[in-house]
Amino acid sequence: MSEWVEQRLQSLAKAFDQSYCTAIEAVVDLICQRFQAGNKLLICGNGGSAADAQHLAAEFVGRFHFNRQALPAIALTANSSILTSVSNDYTYDIVFSRQVEALGQPGDVLWGLSTSGKSTNVLHALKCAKDRGLHTIGMAGNNGGLFQEFADYPLFIADKNTPCIQEVHLMTYHHICEQVESRLFAQKSVGVKV
Numbered sequence: 001m002s003e004w005v006e007q008r009l010q011s012l013a014k015a016f017d018q019s020y021c022t023a024i025e026a027v028v029d030l031i032c033q034r035f036q037a038g039n040k041l042l043i044c045g046n047g048g049s050a051a052d053a054q055h056l057a058a059e060f061v062g063r064f065h066f067n068r069q070a071l072p073a074i075a076l077t078a079n080s081s082i083l084t085s086v087s088n089d090y091t092y093d094i095v096f097s098r099q100v101e102a103l104g105q106p107g108d109v110l111w112g113l114s115t116s117g118k119s120t121n122v123l124h125a126l127k128c129a130k131d132r133g134l135h136t137i138g139m140a141g142n143n144g145g146l147f148q149e150f151a152d153y154p155l156f157i158a159d160k161n162t163p164c165i166q167e168v169h170l171m172t173y174h175h176i177c178e179q180v181e182s183r184l185f186a187q188k189s190v191g192v193k194v
């Protein structure tokens, strides 16, 4: 196997320790409960994490493994008119928190992703969400960085290497989507397509 593949696999294996896996289960429980209660999931992040936010929303609104009822998830990264007007008229720091103000209801969930745990606009969104009675999931490398203060449900890993962290994030949220889908719709989801 190529050395770089081995290094990447080692970084994945290191990240998924017992405490991280326990934290993942807590997030699965939370999202299942909130969807069952009629609440929605808002998701945000920058760059690769913006792509992750959209990917995650697509898994819930569309499907992961099998056909079932749509689940309410919104990526706050996808409306370029909102992103540009709020940045232009106010500041990029509030592009996500402004949408949390507009869309977030108590009991909803805000999931912020960042590799550094430093992105100011995601931090503002997490803080705004907490102030408004949303549950907050903070997914970040660098042991959470500044997310530590604002994440009710931390998904933190120690890694500081941006692409490695993003690879852990992808594997983590795929697992979460799979678990939520199979739990809410009572199907063994692995490999099943209807």
Ligand SMILES: O=C(CO)[C@@H](O)[C@H](O)[C@H](O)[C@H](O)COP(=O)(O)O
Pocket: 046, 047, 048, 049, 113, 114, 115, 116, 117, 118, 119, 162, 163, 166
């Ligand atoms: O995808 C990558 C690097 O792999 C980049 O686009 C990266 O996401 C951007 O530099 C982000 O702005 C980094 O923000 P964050 O993860 O520290 O919150």
Ligand SMILES: [Zn+2]
Pocket: 048, 163, 166
């Ligand atoms: Zn990238």
